[in-house]
Amino acid sequence: WSVNVPGAVLAANGDVSATVTTRDTAGNVTTANTSHAYGVDTVAPVASISIDDVTSDNVINAAESGQTISVTGQVGNEVQADDAVTVTVGTETYQTTVNADGKTWSVNVPGSVLAANGDVSATVTTRDTAGNVTTANSTHAYGVDTDAPAASITIDDITSDNVVNTAESGQTIAVIGQVDNDVKAGDAITVTVGTETYQTTVNADGKTWSVNVPGAVLAANGEVSASVTTRDNAGNLTTANTTHTYGVDTVAPVASITIDDVTSDNVI
Structure with missing residues (x-):
């Protein structure tokens, strides 16, 4: 048998009774009764979800925009392992579940999708044993900086005349x-002369640099190269390069001197 009962009526009580009456052909009547107790749980579970910074500095840089980023977060209250989590970035949606620890979640998102937006949303849905469902939501904003910094570097004349001479070839040249x-x-x-490489950093003034190079190394070559690498706050890298040529002259000049007769007859 079956009968429709409003759920609100059932929820306001805790048991249901039923009777059935039957009559035989002689007109004898019998009525049977029963009761059935049931539970009522109309309280939805409590759920919460949060999203971690999408990168260590919470900014997507040029390199990260070409990678796959693991977006992570936490859940709390009555959320449990394997509960469904939906992550949305712009128009893209990604599905995952709460990890086995019942506290964390993660999903891979293309860095290019993150770079095209500025916030990520996540929802978690949990269900209690009575079937009550709760969905919790969270949104996390992040920065995007995919512009590489500008950089330039120059090399001054190696010496005052930009020529390494014999004496200078035996010295250390800045x-x-x-x-x-x-x-x-x-x-x-990084400064390179021939096959030799020398490391230094930009001076405290932020404008100049110097490195000591043996004059013998400079004398064995004819150009010096330098590169500088700079990183902005978002982690974007730029390397600038330059080359400077110079002269080498370690051949001493030829000299001679003579003395004339001291008088016309060379006699005093």
């Missing part, structure tokens, strides 16, 4: 130069 644009103090500089 090779110096300038940097500009977004380059800053402490940025790494």
Whole structure:
């Protein structure tokens, strides 16, 4: 048998009774009764969800925009392992579930999708044993900076006349130069002369640099190269390069001297 009962009526009580009456052909009547108890749970479970910073600095840079980013977060209250989590970035949606620890979740999102937007949303849906459902939502904003910093570097004349002579070839020469644009103090500089490489950094003024190079190395070559690498606050990298030629002259000049007769007859 079956009968429709409003759920609100059932929820306001805790048991249901039923009777059935039957009559035989002789007219004898019997009525049977029963009761059935049931539980009522109309309280939805409590749920919460949060989203971590999408990167260590919460900014998507140029390199990260080409990677796959693991978007992570936490859940709380009565959310449990395997509950469904939906992550939305712009028009893109990604599905995952709460991890086995019942506290965390993660989903892979293309960096290009994150770079095209500025916030990520997440929802988690949990169901209690009575079937009550709750959905919790969260949104997290992040920055996008995919513009590489500008950088430039120059090399000054190697010596006052830009020529390495014999004496200078036996000395240590300070090779110096300038940097500009977004380059800053402490940025790494690599100087190359022939097969030799020398490391230094931009000076505290943020504009100049120098490195000591043996004159013998300079004398064995004819040009020096330098590169500077700078990184902005978002982690975008730029490397600038330059080359400077110079002369080498380690051949001593030829000299001679004579003395004329001291008098016409060379006699005093």
